[in-house]
C-alpha cells in the first residue's frame with residue numbers, strides 16, 4: 001500500500017505546486033537561501049517543481065506502473081534530413097564517417113538488434129529517428145551514436161545523462177555503463193564526454209519541443225569510434241554484441257526501477273534543481289571525477305558562478321555559468337550560496 005500512497009502523495013503535492021504558481025514561488029524563495037551543505041535533496045525535502053513541467057507531470061502520472069515497460073531507442077542521425085524547423089541546424093549533422101563506414105548505419109544496426117533483444121524479453125520498444133516525438137514518455141530512452149576523431153589515441157565508448165539528470169537517469173547510466181564495458185570488452189573513453197552529449201537536444205525539453213519528457217530516464221551512448229579499426233571490429237562488425245551489452249544494462253535497470261519517491265525522500269524521476277552557487281575558495285580545482293587524485297580540468301577563481309547538478313559525498317558536479325564547456329567536480333566546502 002505504501003508503494004501506492006507515497007507516489008500519490010508526491011503527485012498531489014507536485015501537481016498542487018504546478019497548478020498554483022504561488023505555492024511553487026514560495027518554495028523557490030525558501031530554497032534560494034539554502035546552502036549546498038544543506039541541500040534540499042539531501043535533507044529529504046522536495047525540490048521546487050518547475051511549473052513548465054506540469055503537463056509532462058500529468059502525462060507521467062497518467063501512466064500505470066503495471067503497463068508493459070516501454071523503451072525508446074533513438075538511432076543517432078537517422079532521417080536527419082526530416083528534422084523539424086526548430087532543429088534545422090542539425091539537418092546537416094550526418095554523423096561520423098570513415099571510408100565506407102557511416103555512423104548512421106552502425107547506429108541503425110545496433111538499434112534494430114537492441115529492439116529485437118528487448119522485445120524478446122517482453123519490453124515494448126520504439127525505434128526513434130533523429131526527431132523524437134514531443135514529450136516522449138517511456139521507462140527508458142537510449143540514444144545510440146558512434147564517435148569520430150582524428151587523434152590517433154582515440155579509443156572506446158562513453159555515455160552520459162543530460163545535464164540535469166534524475167536519479168532514475170543516473171541509475172540507467174550506471175547499469176548500462178557496467179554491462180557495456182564488461183560485455184563488449186571495449187575500453188572506456190573516460191575523459192571523452194562532451195558538453196554536447198550532456199546538452200543533447202533530444203533530452204532537452206526545456207529548449208526543444210521534440211524532446212523526451214523530463215520524466216523519462218535517458219542516456220546517450222557513444223558505442224565506440226567509427227574512425228578506429230579496433231573499435232569498428234566490435235561496433236561495425238558485431239552489432240548484435242553491442243546491442244546485447246546495452247540490453248543487459250537496460251533490462252537490469254527496468255528490473256530495479258525506482259519508485260517515484262525513494263525511501264530517502266528523493267524524487268526519482270524529477271530532474272533536480274539547485275540554486276546557483278559561487279566559488280568561495282581561491283583557485284578551486286575543477287576535476288574530471290569526484291576524487292582529489294583525478295585530473296584537473298581547470299582552476300576556478302573565487303567568485304566564479306557555477307550551477308550544481310548533483311552531489312556525491314564531499315563533491316558537487318557543476319557547470320560554469322555561461323561556459324558550458326567547463327564542467328566537472330569541485331569540493332562542496334569550496335562553494336557557497338549566492339549572497
Ligand SMILES: [Zn+2]
Pocket residue numbers: 076077095096103145146147
Ligand atoms: Zn552521432
